[in-house]
Amino acid sequence: MDITAVGTKGTLHVHDFIIPYEETKASFYAASESSFDDLVTKWGSQPSKHIIENDLPQEVLMVSEFSRLVAAIKFKNLKPEKKWPAISRKTQLVLDAVKASIDKGFEPIQIQE
Structure with a gap:
């Protein structure tokens, strides 16, 4: 891990x-x-x-944060935050690069945003 x-x-x-x-x-x-x-x-x-x-454990914190984000949109009519989509996208780019590196015999992979 x-x-x-x-x-x-x-x-x-x-x-x-x-x-x-x-x-x-x-x-x-x-x-x-x-x-x-x-x-x-x-x-x-x-x-x-x-x-x-x-x-609290990370699972509890994830559910609490998700609930807070949904409540802000649903009950306070706020716009969705831009922080989490950006973090999620960057995380996915890194994981995709790791997978591509493995598929190519562990060659270095350039990450493009």
């Missing part, structure tokens, strides 16, 4: 990508503008660890 995304501006590594080890806590490592030391024997800087903690 690990995922590592490597791009031109950095890397992202998640150990428990699909189902977190703990219901209310998840972590990931991120690095940007990474480089090697002068002798190319080690990384210039270590990735930073980020820990996200919540009082």
Whole structure:
């Protein structure tokens, strides 16, 4: 359940990508503008660890957020938020690129927005 995304501006590594080890806590490592030391024997800087903690499991938070979005449209006559469609689209682009890379023998794939 690990995922590592490597791009031109950095890397992202998640150990428990699909189902977190703990219901209310998840972590990931991120690095940007990474480089090697002068002798190319080690990384210039270590990735930073980020820990996200919540009082509720992710499934409860997803249903709560969806309910909030629907209620805002239905009962407050607000327009749909643009945040989630953009995040969903970017997530799908990354997953499609991973699948394409696998299908092409693990070749690098350029992601186009």
